[in-house]
Amino acid sequence: MNLKTLDELDYRPLLLVPALALAVLPLMGSASTWLTLTVAGLAMGMIIFIIASGLTLVFGLMDVLNFGHGLFIALGAFVATSVLGAMGDWTGSDQLWRNLLAVLPAMLVAMAVAAAVGLAFERFIVRPVYGQHLKQILITMGGMIIGEELIKVIWGPLQIPLPLPEAMRGAVYMGEAAVEKYRLIAVVVGLAVFLAQIWVLSRTKIGLLIRAGVQDREMVESLGYRIRRLFVGVFVVGSALAGLGGVMWGLYQQSVTPQIGHQVNVLIFIVIIIGGLGSTGGALIGALLVGLMANYTGFLAPKVALFSNIALMAAILAWRPQGVYPVANR
Numbered sequence: 001m002n003l004k005t006l007d008e009l010d011y012r013p014l015l016l017v018p019a020l021a022l023a024v025l026p027l028m029g030s031a032s033t034w035l036t037l038t039v040a041g042l043a044m045g046m047i048i049f050i051i052a053s054g055l056t057l058v059f060g061l062m063d064v065l066n067f068g069h070g071l072f073i074a075l076g077a078f079v080a081t082s083v084l085g086a087m088g089d090w091t092g093s094d095q096l097w098r099n100l101l102a103v104l105p106a107m108l109v110a111m112a113v114a115a116a117v118g119l120a121f122e123r124f125i126v127r128p129v130y131g132q133h134l135k136q137i138l139i140t141m142g143g144m145i146i147g148e149e150l151i152k153v154i155w156g157p158l159q160i161p162l163p164l165p166e167a168m169r170g171a172v173y174m175g176e177a178a179v180e181k182y183r184l185i186a187v188v189v190g191l192a193v194f195l196a197q198i199w200v201l202s203r204t205k206i207g208l209l210i211r212a213g214v215q216d217r218e219m220v221e222s223l224g225y226r227i228r229r230l231f232v233g234v235f236v237v238g239s240a241l242a243g244l245g246g247v248m249w250g251l252y253q254q255s256v257t258p259q260i261g262h263q264v265n266v267l268i269f270i271v272i273i274i275g276g277l278g279s280t281g282g283a284l285i286g287a288l289l290v291g292l293m294a295n296y297t298g299f300l301a302p303k304v305a306l307f308s309n310i311a312l313m314a315a316i317l318a319w320r321p322q323g324v325y326p327v328a329n330r
Contacts, residue, residue, distance in 0.1 A: 013324035016316075017288045024296045032177035037295045043183035045291025046190025047252055051245030051264060052271045052283050053197060054238025060278020060327055061213050062231050064126055065133050068140035069268065070261020071147035072118055072239045076110035076246025077256040078155050081162050083109050091165040099165035103247075110247045111240040117147070118239025122232055148258045159257045162250040186248055193241070197280050210234060215327065267294075270309050274316045276323025285324055289316075 021038055028034040055069050083106040084091055090102035125143045129135040164182055171178040201207035213220045213227055221227050249264060250256040271290055275282025290309050297308035316324065 010325075013282070013285055013320075016285060016324070017292065020289060020292055020296075024300070027300055030176070032175060033299075035174060035177040036179060037299055038292065039177075039179045039183055039187070041292035041295035042288060043180075043186040043190075043291070044252070044294060045288035046187050047245055047248045048264070048267055048271055048290060049190055049284050049287035050193050050248060051242050052268045052275075052287055053193065053280055054234075054241035055268060056272045056275060056278060056280065056283045057210065057234050058238045059272060061210060061217075061234050062130075064130070064235075065136045066126065066140050067137050067265070068121065068125070068142075068144035068147070069238075069242055070265040071121070071144040072114040072242035072261075073246040073249065073264055074148060074151055074256070074258060074261040075117060076114050076243030077162065077250035077260050078151055078160070078246075078258075079110040079113050079243070080106040080247040080250055081155070081160050081256060084162065084165075091163075094166050096167040099167045102165060103168075103251075107244055107247050110243040112243075114243025114246070115236045115240040118236050118242075119232070121239070122235040126235070144261065148261070151258045155258075157258060159255050161255050163254055164251055168251075182251060186252065189248065193244075194280070194284055201280060206230075206233075211327075267309065270313050274313055274323055276320075276326035278327035279323065279325040282323055282325035282327075286316075 021034075025031070025034050028037070051069075051073055055066065058064055058066055084102060087102040087105075090098050093099060121143060125139055126136070129139055168182045168185065171180045172184070173179075199207075201211055209220060209225055209230055213230060217227055220230075245264075246256075246260065249260065253260075267290055271283055271286035274286035274289060275284070289312060293308050293312050294305065297305040301308075320326075
């Protein structure tokens with residue numbers, strides 16, 4: 001998680017997620033309600049992690065404040081509406097494997113489109129303002145606004161439904177608790193993305209270069225590696241993951257709007273701050289905490305739900321000002 005050996009790893013942050021879940025258990029009316037909300041929170045957290053994981057590497061490696069990340073989320077969601085809309089025979093089937101064969105191409109196309117747009121975004125918008133944080137914030141936000149307007153030109157300004165495929169609807173019962181099928185699928189996809197990232201970062205040469213670049217860019221450059229190409233690759237992968245997350249989030253909400261990226265952006269930055277800049281493991285912990293907190297407070301105290309994650313972030317930062325697993329010193 002933080003380039004440390006297992007013996008050196010601080011396990012205390014790993015206890016935050018089960019501690020939060022167990023802390024609210026006595027406040028719930030029943031164990032079944034707690035289980036339903038917990039699975040829903042974990043599913044929401046996994047989707048947020050998919051979106052945030054690429055951006056945390058962009059922050060950590062490239063030192064780029066990309067406030068336009070929401071564009072790739074929205075783009076992925078809208079591409080999914082077009083792909084799934086053209087596969088009605090597959091999404092309308094009550095066989096899960098046919099539904100998955102419809103959702104998988106939607107995810108792949110959304111990731112490819114988001115990656116291509118991310119490549120252009122980095123080349124023409126981000127690259128001219130490397131090292132200039134204020135300009136990065138302004139120009140990437142401007143890029144997202146322009147991108148959202150282009151989305152309105154292509155798909156229209158109105159909300160578009162993105163219903164779940166037939167076999168993914170409904171719930172499975174664990175005792176008296178009803179757990180939606182799609183939320184379980186979201187947890188599995190999120191875990192797969194996390195394990196894939198951990199494998200790439202810890203078991204491959206390019207992962208070694210990325211981790212080394214997060215901690216010491218100058219050292220990587222002095223060894224003769226072209227760090228800029230690595231930057232571009234990380235940015236493109238981060239954009240593709242945002243596109244995948246957009247598909248997952250759109251199916252989670254069962255509708256998409258051009259402003260869908262704005263809605264998720266705040267949660268993404270809270271996750272990155274909680275997790276620690278550049279930390280994949282920290283982003284996972286932060287995303288799970290945010291997802292659980294949003295679901296628990298939405299049920300227990302809806303009026304304060306909007307502020308609950310900000311309060312959570314403040315509490316974490318009071319304990320660890322650099323996040324739970326900081327990697328980069330920015």
